[in-house]
Amino acid sequence: MDRNTFLNQHWTSYPAMPADAKAAGRIYQIVREAGELEITLIRDGKEQIVSFEKAPPQSEFLIEGDIVAAVSATELILLAPNKAALPNRTYNKDILEKWNRYVEEVRHFFRRKDFVEVKTPSLVVCPGTEPSLDVFLTELKVGSRKEKLYLPTSPELHLKKALALGAEKIFEIAPCFRNGEVTERHQPEFNMLEWYRAYDNLGTIKQDVIDLVQHLVKVLKFPAPRKILSYSVAELFKIHCGFDFTPETTKEELKALAQKLNVDVHSAESIDDFFFLIFMEKIESQLHGEDLIFVEKYPPYQAALARLTPDGWGDRFEAYWQGLELCNAFHELNDPQIQRQRSEEDLEKKQQSHKEMIALDPEFFQCLDAGLPPSGGVALGVERLFMALHGIRNISDISVFPK
Structure with missing residues (x-):
């Protein structure tokens, strides 16, 4: 037999x-x-x-x-019985237990600071307008009703709606979706930690980031950042490129700088492209090691949903640690007229880049028109911070089911 x-x-x-x-x-x-x-x-x-x-x-x-x-x-x-080979995947209980403890400590940190956890939807009218991002599209069908909906690239718009509705200190760990992103640091589905403080500014959010990292390294027993450093974009361009960057720096000036620095910009079309390519090759590549580094005051066309400072810079920061970009924070824009203008400019940039065209969220602008308090907010990659803590280089190593 x-x-x-x-x-x-x-x-x-x-x-x-x-x-x-x-x-x-x-x-x-x-x-x-x-x-x-x-x-x-x-x-x-x-x-x-x-x-x-x-x-x-x-x-x-x-x-x-x-x-x-x-x-x-x-x-x-x-x-x-074993009738077929298992999929090429790994169940790593040790990593999953560490991940669960880590997420618990993140939640504990915010609850201890009297933040309220919010749950925003995963089917939205507008996924976010960031020009460089590709989105996932689906369709709601209820009887004869049909509606285009998206998976969110960020929970930002709904969390800001909550601020307008009366929330003051809120956070969420939300699944986010960005099409076309599979690298050592990107997955099309990932977790974003966002938190907001109404009636506050970017300084408090920056301290939150520092406090969160220090809390996690203490309770999870990891080495703390060696130093905490802050640089403006202009300072970094001066240090690494020998270039005097101003809010008025033009696309032609950046193109000339790229040629001088031998940065490949053949794919660049907009001023954003030239800025991004130079920043990635000559500056971001230097933001590695054991220091927690904040990069502040971005050019106005990189302000996204942030206010402008009195001297014309986008009032936002990004934080880097262990060679990873951890988060992106804004002194939130709450002027509905300027926000509409920027959102429409984002859609124009999407169209020029042949990205999926999306609609704006009318309820978000209704909330802005009703009044959004001055606020600070930040979006932090949950996997990214876990990778920085554990020295993991590939985001796929965290998940049982990476793409």
Whole structure:
């Protein structure tokens, strides 16, 4: 009798887990010798060796990968046969336990500071208008009603609606979705931590970031950042490019700088493109190591949803640690007229880049028209900070099911 005959004619298919089983798991190794049987089982990431002085009946048909239960010294039950190779994925219990503890500590940090956790929707009218991002589109169907909806690239718009509705200190750990992004640091689905302080500014948010990192390294027992440093974009361009950057710096000046620095900008079209390519190659690549580094005061066309400072810079910062960009923070723009103008400019940039065209969220602008208090807010990559803490270089190593 061969294995197929045994499975098809003699095996009691897919039995329930026996209550009196002494051991169970997936067979990692089988050793048969002189009528004896020794099997190594894998269960919950741990190995267990089960020995039989006399090989149980029908054990000759077992192979590595089968899931079995040892009931007694003479009985071995096949629970589920190995009929195909498992997907090329890894269940890493140790990483998942560390991830769960980490997320718990993040939530504890904000609850201790009297923040309220908010849940925003994962089907939205407007996913976010950032010109460089590709989005996921779906459709709501209710009877004859059909509506285009998107998976959010960020929970930002809805959290700001909550501020207008009366929320003051809020946070969310939200699943976010960005199409076309699969690298060592990007997955199309990831977790974003966003928090906002109404009636406050960017200085408090910056201190929150510092406090959060210091809390996590203390309770999770990791080395703290060696130093906490802050630079403006203009200072970094002066240090690394020898260039005097101002809010009025033009596209032509950046193009000339790129040529001088031998930065490949053949794909660049807009001033944003030239800024991004120079910044990525000559500056961001230097923001590595053990220091927690804040980059502040961006050019006005990089202000996104941030206010402008009195001297014309976008009042926002990004933070870097261990070579990873961790977060992006804004002194939030609450002028509805300027916000409409910037959103429309973003849509024009999307169109020029042949991105998916989206609609704006009328309820968001209704909230702005009704009045959004001066606020500070930040979006932090939850996986990114975990990677920085644990020295993980590939975001796929955190997930059981990466794309």
